[in-house]
Amino acid sequence: MKKSNPLFIYDDALLRYKFHQDHPFNQQRLKMTVELLQTWGMLPDSQILAPVAATEEQLLLNHTSEYVKAVQQAGHGNPDTKEFEVFGLGTEDTPIFAGMHEASSLNVGGSILIGDKVMTGEIEHGINFAGGLHHAFPGRASGFCIYNDVSVLIHHLVREYQAKVLYIDTDAHHGDGVETSFYDSPDVMTVSIHETGRYLFPGTGFVTDRGKGSGYGYAVNIPLDAFTEDESWQDAFVQVMERVLNFFKPDVIVSQHGCDAHWFDPLTHLSITMDTYRKIPQWIHEWAHAHTDGRWIALGGGGYDIWRVVPRAWSMVWMAMNDLPVEDREMPKDWLEKWQARASVQMPASLFDREGWFKPIPRRKEIEQKNRQTVAQILRFFP
Amino acid sequence: MKVRQIMSQRYAVIHPDDTLQQARTVMLTRNVRHLLAIDREDRLAGLVSDRDIREVYPSSLESPDQHQEIIRVPVHQFMSKMVITIHPDDDIEEAALLLYENNIGSLPVIEGEEIVGIVTMKDILYALIELTGLHTHGSTIKVEVPNRPGVLADIAEVFKKHGMCINSVMTSISGPLNRRLNFRVDTINPRQVVREIEEKGYQVVWPPKEGFYEKE
Structure with a gap:
């Protein structure tokens, strides 16, 4: 039986995951991505699927009932911020907003929906860009993330389908919440490539953090130096992933597509370009067909330059997933005009970044050398 | 300790x-x-x-x-x-x-x-290792300051205003008249506090200024 085309989770209701007007985590990027793909004729209505909110029982796969209760209460009525502080709610990173439980449950539900469709064989791949909120802990919000849809999804995949899950996190921040959820599990292998935690939030994800107990060896961290560029990033990623795929035999790949490692991103200091964001989904697509019979669930993540980076990067994930040729092209005029009117910066007119947009990094050689040493250290751990 | x-x-x-x-x-x-x-x-x-x-x-x-x-x-x-x-x-x-x-x-x-x-x-x-805060959660902010009374309080005030927890702070000597303050602060987004520390006249050494490498 031929499987259906990939599905894309979207509904305007997902935009309700909104802290406030000036908050850097801005889901308008979802709408921008959808409209971009629609303008290009790459996203027919038949491939769009509205999410269904996760049930409380599903949330409890990863979260404590005290925490879920706190999120519910915080989002309703007049919350006393002090009371919610222990849950990481009402902070500058994760402010309280009306209906936050409902909005967050919808994110989680979207990821589970794609997970079910992939595991039952209805589709090979699917995307929930509203998901990928990898920082949330079982009992605490962190780094803009309320519920950890990734951890809930992976718990669900393990429990319902006895699946072995390979999680690949290319966000510029360490995927600490997901790693912690499965740190002692040999059924779930987590790989996170990120800017070193020596300076950048969340401050974890070092080379020697490899899991514990029977899960030892099933967590891999690739911490890169600040100002790492495309070539060095890609070398590190591919070298480590080849060893990971040789070691772990997954049933399904879950990938997190935070795109905040780009030059333009205001929150991190990595310096990669669209070249890497074009290749990541193409590699993962190939790996899925080579190792998991095509089973691949793609999620969103960080990405705080919504004008210049996120729609371009995410549209390329969808193109790769649908086997559409990923070539440089002009951004559609109408789309550009509409969003440029609201943007605070000049939006790029092409899908790819162009020569001359970025200045050379002065310490390139040192950075590349340090990253090579990091990779060598990681590879020494493999059997 | x-x-x-x-x-x-x-x-x-x-x-x-x-x-x-x-x-x-x-x-x-x-x-x-x-x-x-x-x-x-x-x-x-x-x-x-x-x-x-x-x-x-x-x-x-x-x-x-x-x-x-x-x-x-x-x-x-x-x-x-x-x-x-x-x-x-x-x-x-x-x-x-x-x-x-x-x-x-x-x-x-x-x-x-x-x-x-x-x-x-x-x-x-x-x-x-514990004192450097390497084991704690958060973003690192490094500030170069003159060694005079009230500097630390002045900067701590900014974190307080934003409700941000300082998980660790360490000072080191960076010259006869200067000190380097290393904060580990529980936030993913230190941009606003960095701006405010700079507005108070202190030099933030990390994170680098936006456009440090003249991002376009």
């Missing part, structure tokens, strides 16, 4: 009349580099370091029969008797200074007449 907080209470002991061979075995089986030599009244009589053992133990390249006499030498013949000790309520920086200035690896911790533990270079190293 006090010595009591970082010292190890499970120290390895030997008797001054025990042999070199016994001392070496205890060191190997307990996987330690320092033994406290204690007398019949449980008082500290000396200290045996792995360096002391190596100095007197026969070479492994020689044949074993030549060893018989040497390995039966009693501990009191080669142990260090002039032992530098420390009190559990002393500060760890004092312990660090003693280890550094005397070129030694450990200090027995003595309270009154009683031995209560041992503090080694490794314990100090771990304390240093």
